[in-house]
Each structure stands twice: as structure tokens, then as C-alpha cells.
Amino acid sequence: MDFSKILISLKDKHLYRSRKITESAQGTQIVIDGHSLINFCSNDYLSLANHVQVKEAFKQGVDEYGVGSGASHLVSGHSRAHHELEKALAQYTGQQRALLYSTGYSANLGVFSALKGELDWVLQDKLNHASLIDANQLIGLPLQRYLHNDITSLEKKLDKQAGQGMIVTDTVFSMDGDSAKLDDLQKIANFSNAVLMQDDAHGFGVFESNIPKNSIYMATLGKAAGTMGAFVAGKADFIEFLIQKSRPYIYTTAISPAICVATLKSLELIKQGEQKAKLLAHIDFFRNFSQAIGLPISASKSAIQPLIIGDSEKALKISQKLFEQGFYVSAIRPPTVPKGTERLRITLNANHTQSQIEQLLVHIKNAL
Ligand SMILES: Cc1ncc(COP(=O)(O)O)c(C=O)c1O
Numbered sequence: 001m002d003f004s005k006i007l008i009s010l011k012d013k014h015l016y017r018s019r020k021i022t023e024s025a026q027g028t029q030i031v032i033d034g035h036s037l038i039n040f041c042s043n044d045y046l047s048l049a050n051h052v053q054v055k056e057a058f059k060q061g062v063d064e065y066g067v068g069s070g071a072s073h074l075v076s077g078h079s080r081a082h083h084e085l086e087k088a089l090a091q092y093t094g095q096q097r098a099l100l101y102s103t104g105y106s107a108n109l110g111v112f113s114a115l116k117g118e119l120d121w122v123l124q125d126k127l128n129h130a131s132l133i134d135a136n137q138l139i140g141l142p143l144q145r146y147l148h149n150d151i152t153s154l155e156k157k158l159d160k161q162a163g164q165g166m167i168v169t170d171t172v173f174s175m176d177g178d179s180a181k182l183d184d185l186q187k188i189a190n191f192s193n194a195v196l197m198q199d200d201a202h203g204f205g206v207f208e209s210n211i212p213k214n215s216i217y218m219a220t221l222g223k224a225a226g227t228m229g230a231f232v233a234g235k236a237d238f239i240e241f242l243i244q245k246s247r248p249y250i251y252t253t254a255i256s257p258a259i260c261v262a263t264l265k266s267l268e269l270i271k272q273g274e275q276k277a278k279l280l281a282h283i284d285f286f287r288n289f290s291q292a293i294g295l296p297i298s299a300s301k302s303a304i305q306p307l308i309i310g311d312s313e314k315a316l317k318i319s320q321k322l323f324e325q326g327f328y329v330s331a332i333r334p335p336t337v338p339k340g341t342e343r344l345r346i347t348l349n350a351n352h353t354q355s356q357i358e359q360l361l362v363h364i365k366n367a368l
Contacts (some may be wrong), residue, residue: 014312015333025050026226028351030343032328038356039367040346041330045206045303046227046275047351048266057265058227061258069254073100073245085260086231088267091172091208091240095216102255104201104220104230105131106248109233111197112139113218114245120163123154125180127173129199130336136168148173158192166216171200172207174339177300179203185224186212201230205270206279206303225266227307229255275350279303282348287358293365306332307344307364315342318367327360 010016015175017172024031026049030039048054063082071077082100089098092209100108113133126145136143142200154167167178167189189196189212197216200209205224211217211233220230232242242249269275286305290297298306309315316333322329322344331343344364348357 006345012030014316028349028353030328030357035323035326037326037327037328038352038360040348040352040360041328042349043202043223044226044349045224045279045347046226046266046270047349048224048275049268051226051266051267053117054226054262054265057340058258058262059267061256061261064261065257067256067258069257071254072250073133073254074250074251079254079257079260081257081260081264082254084089085263085267088264090233091229092267092271093211093219093233095211095241096236097215098231098233099239100233100248100251100255100260101230101249103228104199104218105134106252107218107232108132108135108199109138110242110246110248111199112136113247114242114249115139115166118164119166119293121165122168123157123165123194124168125149125170125173127176128168128170129174129201132168132170132199135144137292148176149178149181149305151181151188153332154185154188158188161192163193164194167192169199170198170202171198171210172202174202174302174304175332175343176298176306177202177304178298178304179207179302181210182210186215189215202302202304205266206276221263221266225257225263225270227263227266229259229263278350279348282350282352282354282357286346286348286352286361289358289361293361295361295365295368303348305346305348306347309342309358310340313343315344318344318364321358321367322363325363327363329360329364 020032022032026042026044028039030037065079069077086098086100101110108131116139122141124145125148126149144157146157167185172179186196199218201220201223204219217233222228287297312333319329319331329344329346334344
């Protein structure tokens with residue numbers, strides 16, 4: 001195994017990934033490697049990660065429960081705070097029950113692993129998140145993908161399936177920001193002996209959840225909710241089934257109870273709607289201003305606004321130039337997105353100002 005050779009090859013193809021060190025709290029203003037920047041690559045869509053009330057709740061959680069949960073949920077790690085959060089998430093999403101996972105990645109693996117013996121086929125949108133693809137591979141069923149958001153392509157693939165199936169989609173697509181056609185997908189699931197599963201990591205807290213009857217809903221708490229973890233919501237018997245059968249749920253330490261206390265506060269702020277209203281206004285402004293200065297906007301109406309560059313080296317160069325000008329915007333390259341669709345992935349947060357958004361777009365226009 002020649003790791004150095006592999007690393008050199010990644011560098012040659014402009015696909016080498018490196019980490020930058022954040023030296024401040026998460027927010028619209030961030031300090032990276034000593035540079036103060038306006039942050040346009042955080043999933044903290046509602047600016048709750050450093051919200052004063054969420055931090056206060058977290059501290060109270062630490063005072064009450066300490067720092068670590070100490071064990072998995074099925075041993076002694078399932079605290080009152082975890083339980084209350086599950087109840088609040090079930091109520092918020094209008095489902096009978098919710099189940100907390102430590103991350104969205106493990107929640108997706110968790111749903112698939114529990115359903116391993118129940119499914120004969122799975123069909124996924126071509127642009128679904130990597131964790132859904134990995135989960136599919138984990139249970140040994142062939143990875144079958146329909147064209148992105150293309151109902152005709154899904155229907156064609158359905159003809160070849162037999163037995164119990166699952167149709168799986170991101171709700172808001174993580175790199176494109178557009179939304180799945182949930183009502184169409186549910187209709188298809190209804191007449192094809194399939195269950196619909198949606199991953200609402202990027203919609204939860206920003207948009208009203210649309211959860212069709214008898215479908216599976218997963219959302220994460222490390223993005224709009226500003227904390228960490230994830231949950232699956234649905235019918236009581238399905239959640240109980242996950243507790244019995246979902247290995248990534250059973251064999252892992254529960255997240256910190258203090259995080260659950262903080263997330264309960266986030267949920268209150270989400271329900272109040274003030275941060276959400278600011279974010280939605282920014283999304284509108286971003287789209288209108290981009291259009292006015294002739295930047296190509298995508299179909300996305302979410303906080304994720306991609307700008308396709310089409311080349312890894314060029315995307316990196318623009319991202320670097322913006323960095324030098326005080327803006328933090330990530331360049332997204334293969335394998336995260338298909339070759340030829342390399343892009344800048346701009347994410348908007350509630351606490352951005354219109355002036356920051358305007359400045360960013362003017363700098364991008366000049367860099368192009
Ligand atoms: C669509 C989607 N699903 C799942 C995940 C994984 O969630 P987590 O970061 O909580 O593991 C992410 C992002 O990280 C995501 O974008």
C-alpha cells in the first residue's frame with residue numbers, strides 16, 4: 001500500500017482535501033487560520049450554533065447532567081433530556097415517535113441496517129447524500145439510482161423490481177439545494193409496494209416538513225438546529241423496531257444529554273420563526289441580486305445556493321481568491337459532485353446581512 005503515491009495523485013488532479021482550523025465560534029463572521037472572514041459555507045442556517053439562549057441551555061444541561069452520556073441508549077445513556085427531546089421532535093414533525101441517533105450518517109446506516117431483512121430492492125435519487133449510498137452498500141442490495149428528481153426515470157426502473165422496496169431521496173439536495181418531489185414519490189411508493197424514505201438534513205427547521213403517511217423521515221440536528229445528532233421519526237411500531245434492530249443505534253454511545261437540552265431550546269427558537277424569516281428573506285435577496293448582476297442562479301430556493309464552475313482547478317482558485325478577499329466559500333469537487341459540475345457551494349445563514357451577501361456576489365462576479 002503506497003499511501004504517498006495516492007496522495008500525490010490526488011494533488012495532481014486537484015482533488016486533495018485539506019482542513020482549515022477554525023479559531024472562533026461558528027457564525028457569519030469566522031476566524032480561520034488567523035484570518036477573519038465572512039462565512040458562506042456553514043450549515044448553521046438559522047445561526048443557532050452560537051445563539052445566546054442555546055448556549056445558556058447547553059450550560060444548564062451540563063450543570064444538570066454533566067458532559068458525557070456515559071453509555072449507549074440501551075444501557076444507561078438514555079437520559080430524561082434525550083427522552084424529552086425525542087418527544088418534542090415527534091410532536092414537531094407530527095409523528096407518533098422519534099428516535100435520536102448520534103449523527104445523520106449513523107441514522108441513515110441505522111435505518112438501512114434495521115431493514116436489511118425486510119427489503120428486496122432500493123431505488124435512490126442519483127444525487128442522494130453519500131451516507132444513503134453507503135447505507136445501501138452496507139446491506140448488500142444493489143445500488144440502483146434514478147436520474148435526479150426524474151419521476152419518469154424512477155418509473156422505468158420500477159418495472160424491473162419485485163417484492164418489498166424502498167424509494168429514497170434527500171428532501172433538499174445537499175449540493176444543489178433543490179427539493180425532491182415528495183408528493184409524486186409518495187404516489188409512486190403507494191402503488192409499487194414500496195416505502196418512501198426522506199433525508200431532510202437540509203430542510204429541517206427551514207421548511208415545513210412534508211411527511212407522507214407511513215413513510216420514513218430522517219433529519220439532522222447539526223445544521224439548522226445548530227447542535228448535533230439526528231433523528232428518525234415515524235409510527236410507534238417502526239421506532240420500536242429500530243430500537244430492537246438498528247445496529248448503529250444499539251452499539252454506540254448516546255450524544256451528550258446537555259446537547260439535548262440545547263436542542264430543545266433550538267426547537268423553541270425554530271418554532272418562534274424569527275430566524276427562519278430572516279433566512280428566507282436572504283434567500284430571496286440572494287437570488288434577485290444574482291439575477292440583477294447576471295450571475296447564473298440555480299433552481300434552489302433553499303439556503304444552499306450552488307454556482308457551477310465546471311472545473312476543479314478553477315473552482316479552487318475562485319474559492320482561494322474569495323478567501324483572500326475575506327469571504328469563506330467552499331469549492332466542491334468530485335467525488336462529492338459529478339465531474340463537470342464542480343462548483344462554489346454558497347450557504348446562507350439567518351444572521352448574514354444583505355450588505356454581506358451583496359459584497360460576496362459582486363466579488364464572485366469579478367472573479368469569474
Ligand atoms: C443530506 C445529508 N444527510 C446526512 C448527513 C449526515 O449528517 P451528520 O453530519 O449529522 O452525520 C448530511 C451531512 O452531513 C447530509 O447533508
